[in-house]
Amino acid sequence: MDISAPWTTYEQWGKRYGGIIYCTLLGQELVIINDEEIHHELMVKRSSVYSDRPYLRTNELFGLDWITALLPYGDEWRLHRRMFNVAFSKRASEKYKAVQMKKVHQLLGNLLSTPLDYPKHFATLSAAIIMAITYGYDVAPEDDPFVDNIAGLVELFVSAMTTERATLLSAIPLRYKKQAAECRVLARVVLEDPVKYVRDRTAAGTATTSIVGDLFEMELGDDSASRKDETVKAVAATVFLGGAETTAAILLVFLLAMVLYPEAQAKAQEEIDRVVGDARLPEFKDRDNLPYVQAVYLETLRWHPIKPLLLPRKTTTVDVFNGMYIPKGKSYPSAMTRDEKRYPNPAVFNPERHLTAGGTLAEGTSSQYFGLGRRICPGRHIADQSIWAGVISILATLRVGKARDEAGHEIDFTPEFTKGLAPHPKPFHCSIEPRSSKTAQLVYASVGAN
Numbered sequence: 001m002d003i004s005a006p007w008t009t010y011e012q013w014g015k016r017y018g019g020i021i022y023c024t025l026l027g028q029e030l031v032i033i034n035d036e037e038i039h040h041e042l043m044v045k046r047s048s049v050y051s052d053r054p055y056l057r058t059n060e061l062f063g064l065d066w067i068t069a070l071l072p073y074g075d076e077w078r079l080h081r082r083m084f085n086v087a088f089s090k091r092a093s094e095k096y097k098a099v100q101m102k103k104v105h106q107l108l109g110n111l112l113s114t115p116l117d118y119p120k121h122f123a124t125l126s127a128a129i130i131m132a133i134t135y136g137y138d139v140a141p142e143d144d145p146f147v148d149n150i151a152g153l154v155e156l157f158v159s160a161m162t163t164e165r166a167t168l169l170s171a172i173p174l175r176y177k178k179q180a181a182e183c184r185v186l187a188r189v190v191l192e193d194p195v196k197y198v199r200d201r202t203a204a205g206t207a208t209t210s211i212v213g214d215l216f217e218m219e220l221g222d223d224s225a226s227r228k229d230e231t232v233k234a235v236a237a238t239v240f241l242g243g244a245e246t247t248a249a250i251l252l253v254f255l256l257a258m259v260l261y262p263e264a265q266a267k268a269q270e271e272i273d274r275v276v277g278d279a280r281l282p283e284f285k286d287r288d289n290l291p292y293v294q295a296v297y298l299e300t301l302r303w304h305p306i307k308p309l310l311l312p313r314k315t316t317t318v319d320v321f322n323g324m325y326i327p328k329g330k331s332y333p334s335a336m337t338r339d340e341k342r343y344p345n346p347a348v349f350n351p352e353r354h355l356t357a358g359g360t361l362a363e364g365t366s367s368q369y370f371g372l373g374r375r376i377c378p379g380r381h382i383a384d385q386s387i388w389a390g391v392i393s394i395l396a397t398l399r400v401g402k403a404r405d406e407a408g409h410e411i412d413f414t415p416e417f418t419k420g421l422a423p424h425p426k427p428f429h430c431s432i433e434p435r436s437s438k439t440a441q442l443v444y445a446s447v448g449a450n
Ligand code: HEM
Pocket: 068, 069, 070, 071, 081, 088, 238, 239, 240, 242, 243, 244, 246, 247, 250, 306, 307, 310, 311, 312, 369, 370, 371, 372, 373, 374, 375, 376, 377, 378, 379, 380, 382, 383, 384
């Protein structure tokens, strides 16, 4: 097994052995789910049994045991989810749409000025949205101290976090002692520094609205009050860890799809021209009238999911499923990304699979890329808004395609993907140009007005 990309192995096993598989990895027992229906049955209908996370000794060793996604199913996790519900419910997320669109317009400006730096621009966009919403903080275009610290932590975190890696780390802990100590120090900085920024600005009377500010105001009214301070810091830092890399990774997948599938790009642009026109930039209110763009968005999430294993769960009791004995306390990575029964020719980017013959959105196509049940991703509404805003705005204003050599021939390439926590395309050759001088003017006018 390639421990950096175990889903590729699980996918092969799924084809050979079916929707649910038992295996052992260095003595650790795993149950792998490869089928969306089985996943739904276990994670939603039997959620009281399947909502724990596997205990990884590396979480404590690396000082990362406050991250919401890693917490055991219990009181501390419940308090985190209460805070997430206040900050990121569907309704609460609506109020961030304006700031998200503003940051996306800045992205368009950056792509027009230095198109070849697109990976950096996507990373900046993700960080800018998350930091503005969470801490009311405007990130610096280069070398932002908060962003650099978190990026460093993400790197160390990735090396410790997956079940498969953690199993190996636990088997040879001494080799990772120095890395763990470094990570513990950085984790504390990431928890404390941005919150101190909010507190300093509140004391000076210059604070803008932020999730941290709102959560400090939240009435807990029970014995959780004493844990409020640490929990707010942990929730806020989790937001960055959960949200920044993922959003940038998905936009890279989208860009790659548009370069490799120009006909999908052309159809989406035809729809935008017809519905929105070219006198203004698209807005969130246009979304329901753009089913093809929505299909492109859904297919981007499906084609190369940036969390191909979702996040592993653990059972709190034994269970029996379809006559199979499901042991207590085992890990359940899910690898359903290329379920051929559900998605014929899964390697092809095909937005039409999410549409009816009449061109409207097909029922039940929004799938399980954000997980399911009690531990479903609490950031899914805000993530959905950021990604959609990026997709629609790029389609409306830019034409992307393969780069050309000096003789004008398209440069072909085979896409390669990173491995790790949010696998995404490695930088690839492409050209990014304004669709017309009018769309470029609209972008510059919007960036200038903000
Ligand atoms: C951009 C795309 C994103 C994707 C594809 C994604 C995907 C996921 C997935 C698959 C899970 C595991 C769910 C499960 O166990 O069933 C998860 C959990 C989580 N996500 Fe996201 N996520 C994204 C963005 C975000 C954002 C923006 C935030 C923060 C605002 C966030 C915060 C979390 C947290 C805290 C958990 C752990 C939940 C728990 O264990 O209770 N995610 N996410």
